Amino acid sequence: MDHAATTPMRASAIAAMMPFLDGVYANPSGSHRFARLARKSVDEARDLIASLVGCKPGEIVFTGCGTESDNAAIVGVVRRRGGVAVCPAAEHHAVLHCVEHLGGRVVAVDANGAVDLDALRTALDDSVSSVSVMAVNNETGVITDMRAVSALVRRHAPNAVLHTDAVQAACWIDLRDLWPLVDSMAVSAHKFGGPKGVGALIVREGVTFEPIVLGGGQERDRRSGTHNVAGIVAMAEALRATDAERSHEVARISALRDTLLAGLSAIPGVRRTVPDSVSVPGVAHVCIADVESESLLYLLDEADVCASAASACASGAMEPSHVLLAMGVEREWSAGALRLSMGHTTTAADVERTVQVVTAAVERIRTAAARLKRA
Amino acid sequence: MKVLIAMSGGVDSSVAAALLVEQGHDVVGVTMRLWGGESDTGCCSVSDVDDARRVAQQIGIDHLVFNFTDEFHRDVVEPYVNDHALGVTPNPCIECNRHLKFDRLHERAIVLGFDAVATGHHARVVERDGVHRLARGHDSAKDQSYVVHMLDQRQLSRTMFPVGEMNKADVRAHAERLGLRTAGKPDSQDVCFITTSKDDDGRSGRSAFLARRIPLHVGEIVDTEGARIGEVEAVEMVTLGQRRGVGGGGGTKRFVVDVDVPGRRVVVGPEAMLLTDREVVGQVSWSSSAVAGAVRVQCSAHGDANLADIETDTDGNVVVRWREPQRRISPGQSAVFYDEAGEVVLGGGVVNSPRVRPGRDGHTNIDFT
Numbered sequence: 001m002d003h004a005a006t007t008p009m010r011a012s013a014i015a016a017m018m019p020f021l022d023g024v025y026a027n028p029s030g031s032h033r034f035a036r037l038a039r040k041s042v043d044e045a046r047d048l049i050a051s052l053v054g055c056k057p058g059e060i061v062f063t064g065c066g067t068e069s070d071n072a073a074i075v076g077v078v079r080r081r082g083g084v085a086v087c088p089a090a091e092h093h094a095v096l097h098c099v100e101h102l103g104g105r106v107v108a109v110d111a112n113g114a115v116d117l118d119a120l121r122t123a124l125d126d127s128v129s130s131v132s133v134m135a136v137n138n139e140t141g142v143i144t145d146m147r148a149v150s151a152l153v154r155r156h157a158p159n160a161v162l163h164t165d166a167v168q169a170a171c172w173i174d175l176r177d178l179w180p181l182v183d184s185m186a187v188s189a190h191k192f193g194g195p196k197g198v199g200a201l202i203v204r205e206g207v208t209f210e211p212i213v214l215g216g217g218q219e220r221d222r223r224s225g226t227h228n229v230a231g232i233v234a235m236a237e238a239l240r241a242t243d244a245e246r247s248h249e250v251a252r253i254s255a256l257r258d259t260l261l262a263g264l265s266a267i268p269g270v271r272r273t274v275p276d277s278v279s280v281p282g283v284a285h286v287c288i289a290d291v292e293s294e295s296l297l298y299l300l301d302e303a304d305v306c307a308s309a310a311s312a313c314a315s316g317a318m319e320p321s322h323v324l325l326a327m328g329v330e331r332e333w334s335a336g337a338l339r340l341s342m343g344h345t346t347t348a349a350d351v352e353r354t355v356q357v358v359t360a361a362v363e364r365i366r367t368a369a370a371r372l373k374r375a
Numbered sequence: 376m377k378v379l380i381a382m383s384g385g386v387d388s389s390v391a392a393a394l395l396v397e398q399g400h401d402v403v404g405v406t407m408r409l410w411g412g413e414s415d416t417g418c419c420s421v422s423d424v425d426d427a428r429r430v431a432q433q434i435g436i437d438h439l440v441f442n443f444t445d446e447f448h449r450d451v452v453e454p455y456v457n458d459h460a461l462g463v464t465p466n467p468c469i470e471c472n473r474h475l476k477f478d479r480l481h482e483r484a485i486v487l488g489f490d491a492v493a494t495g496h497h498a499r500v501v502e503r504d505g506v507h508r509l510a511r512g513h514d515s516a517k518d519q520s521y522v523v524h525m526l527d528q529r530q531l532s533r534t535m536f537p538v539g540e541m542n543k544a545d546v547r548a549h550a551e552r553l554g555l556r557t558a559g560k561p562d563s564q565d566v567c568f569i570t571t572s573k574d575d576d577g578r579s580g581r582s583a584f585l586a587r588r589i590p591l592h593v594g595e596i597v598d599t600e601g602a603r604i605g606e607v608e609a610v611e612m613v614t615l616g617q618r619r620g621v622g623g624g625g626g627t628k629r630f631v632v633d634v635d636v637p638g639r640r641v642v643v644g645p646e647a648m649l650l651t652d653r654e655v656v657g658q659v660s661w662s663s664s665a666v667a668g669a670v671r672v673q674c675s676a677h678g679d680a681n682l683a684d685i686e687t688d689t690d691g692n693v694v695v696r697w698r699e700p701q702r703r704i705s706p707g708q709s710a711v712f713y714d715e716a717g718e719v720v721l722g723g724g725v726v727n728s729p730r731v732r733p734g735r736d737g738h739t740n741i742d743f744t
Contacts, residue, residue: 295439295486317408317424317442368486375529 001354002306003343004138004168004283009238010193016194016237020230028227029218038229043371045236052243053185053202054176061201061222066167066188067094068212069201072223073097073184074130076209079335081127083159088115090139094186095132095165096322104130112274113327117152124156131160135169135178135185139287139310139323139339140282142274143173150181161207167191167199171242171343172250174279185205187239189231193344194238198231209210245344253342254353256351260340261286263355265361271323271333282343287329288336291365294318296338299361305354308323309337377401378535379484380493381476382431382438384423387495389430389557390546391537395493396434398537403489404431404438407446407475410568426557441483443475450474453566460589462636463707464614466522467566473525481530493535497543498523500531501719506663507531509720511713514542521676524711524723525660582612592639596621599632599644610634613641615705616649633730650700651728656693656710659724666721671713672697674704674726680717689704693724703728 011112020041026034028042042062050057063069063281075098078085085104087095090113099106105128108119115133124131131153136143146164163184166175170192179185184207188199203222205211215224240247257276261284264270269289288296293309297318300307310321324334340354380392382404393690406427411511431438451470458465476494484492497512498520501600509526512518526534538546550558570580578586585591586609594610597603607613607620617631621643630649632644654674665687671680680697695710704710704726711723 105606292483294439295483298439298487317440317444320445364488365486372482372485 001340004341005308006190006347007193007343012232013194013238013242017234020233024314028229031193036195037135041233042227042229045232048236049239052239054179055202059202059205061219063199063201063223066186069186069199070094070165071098072201072212074132076212077161078102078131079127079210085130086123086128087132087217090137090323092138092165109326111327113137113140113276113323114144117148121152121156126159128157128160132163135167136280138168139321140274142286143278143280146181171282174224177298189235189238192238192242195231196233198228198235250281256342257281257284260284260351267359282341284340286338287333288362291336291362293337295365296361300357303357305357306371308339376490378491379489380404382406384426386550386557386560387546389555391493391495393434393553394537402436404436406440408440408442408444429554430555430557443479446479447611454477457586458583459611462634463704465707466709468520469709472523477526477530488686491533491535495539496523496536497539498536499539500534509662511718512539517543520720521673521711522721528663577658590634594639594641596641596643607641610636610639616702628647649702651703652700654695654704654726655728656724657727659693659722661722662720669715671717673711674708680713
């Protein structure tokens with residue numbers, strides 16, 4: 001129940017990458033027949049992804065991950081054009097830390113964790129060169145109204161490149177609907193059944209940025225480094241399968257989420273963090289009173305239910321969620337944060353068992369705590 | 376038994392974990408992340424967590440990281456800073472053991488269904504007639520019973536010190552035999568959340584750390600006659616009994632005999648002025664029941680345990696009457712009571728004796744009333 005952290009690879013994506021791990025190992029930048037074979041596969045993957053996003057093939061820059069895509073879009077744009085970077089406070093650290101590093105403006109979010117449009121408007125002016133707003137939040141699953149954000153940015157910061165971190169969106173939102181609203185967009189293969197270590201930055205023709213990885217000039221001088229051929233091919237296949245199944249999966253997972261939340265709501269002191277109406281179906285985020293996330297996750301893990309609470313730091317310790325903090329969730333609730341997230345392999349049986357295990361774990365923690373208090 | 380072992384990434388806790396596994400316990404390792412500061416100075420650095428995790432992987436146990444940075448800040452760092460502002464010399468390691476390892480971690484362990492919490496301290500828990508006693512570690516040079524003295528019966532009954540029966544050399548030899556990466560790691564020193572290196576202005580780590588949190592004041596150094604000898608950079612950092620940095624030349628050895636933070640004054644005098652025949656100890660905890668009468672009292676991690684008689688006064692403080700006069704103990708330091716043999720911990724607390732003000736005539740006016 002941790003698909004928002006990463007997803008199992010789709011069998012078709014594994015099959016797609018295998019020939020490039022065991023066989024076609026050539027560097028696509030070479031000039032011999034095997035290089036041309038590898039090059040063809042990268043080109044075809046690029047065409048396929050372009051058709052799934054609704055962009056031109058030349059607008060796709062293959063990168064090493066979603067974080068790198070965000071870095072290239074934000075740091076790269078500001079280095080090229082100067083000016084001010086802007087993002088909301090609940091962004092993924094891949095965006096937030098870039099904007100902070102550049103000394104940019106961090107704007108407030110509303111109680112659901114989506115960008116506060118009034119706050120955003122106040123932060124926009126002619127000096128703003130980069131605005132970055134995530135399409136779907138990785139902790140709470142809240143969906144940003146990108147249409148409204150786009151209109152606001154075009155009107156009040158006409159010089160800005162509008163970037164969106166769509167890493168959590170690909171499974172649930174048609175990227176063809178998202179792409180026309182923005183100038184650049186980051187995706188990561190492992191969030192939709194592809195391998196880790198490969199992502200893409202989709203960047204509109206004519207929007208230039210200073211590359212953050214310099215070297216051999218691959219990806220039209222926008223991202224140097226030998227192509228991860230197997231990863232790129234697998235990412236394209238994973239996105240194809242995700243796109244083909246999307247409407248079916250949205251319906252199926254929405255039903256599972258309803259079951260999950262109905263079950264969790266039966267536990268006293270469980271609060272839904274954001275309403276279903278503004279969240280993607282794959283994420284059920286709740287806060288549980290009188291429970292510490294670390295304890296809960298340990299007991300869940302012991303019972304073979306894998307979940308998470310917030311992002312972990314370099315040591316592996318759970319950090320208090322900056323997203324919940326930005327939303328104004330009180331400390332006593334955010335201390336008991338639990339994110340259950342689902343995807344293409346999640347079944348009704350998984351959900352049923354999760355409800356049982358969470359219910360038992362919460363009960364156990366509260367009983368033990370009450371006994372300690374009495375002693 | 377299901378045992379949660381606190382793994383710092385050092386050799387003692389690594390071997391302790393390995394011993395528990397060898398003894399057939401169901402073991403889970405945990406590293407407490409305590410300090411949110413720069414991640415590669417001192418304790419809880421990423422590399423220490425890495426060491427703990429790699430050792431856990433090697434001996435085949437799960438490894439967790441618990442984030443107790445809020446509690447550490449509230450219960451250890453803030454009191455440490457505030458004590459300095461008052462001219463008190465705290466012992467943060469003891470407060471960390473009290474509040475984090477044996478309170479917070481014990482509670483967490485109970486909630487998660489563990490029967491016991493283990494650490495790599497050199498101390499022993501001995502059960503006799505249903506009473507759990509805390510005894511010194513087998514290796515007297517490495518004994519750490521002083522820093523874990525606050526354990527009560529409830530905690531002692533759930534505590535294990537697997538390396539307490541071993542010499543440090545044997546611990547290292549065991550680590551080498553198992554091929555643990557921490558076998559040759561040096562013992563930890565100093566205050567874990569303060570870097571030992573000097574900063575760009577040449578200030579010590581402790582001075583820079585405190586200066587970022589509280590105002591530090593220049594203090595005047597005077598002799599017992601009140602004559603000015605020199606000054607110290609920060610009166611908040613001077614400790615009773617200190618010799619370094621307050622000398623002022625001349626033939627006789629001079630010690631700090633009084634620290635007056637509000638008055639920004641440090642008085643130095645001969646060693647004889649440091650001697651006292653009693654101390655008052657507050658915040659007392661007992662291993663089992665309260666004790667009065669003849670005991671040995673130890674006032675630093677590896678100091679001597681000297682004979683004294685103790686009794687609890689009407690305020691709940693313990694008054695220590697030394698058999699032989701001893702140097703005064705800086706307020707904030709822990710005094711630990713051992714049995715007359717000096718082997719078993721009976722209890723302990725924090726020294727809060729009233730200040731002893733040197734009189735104008737050069738004699739000591741002890742204001743015990």
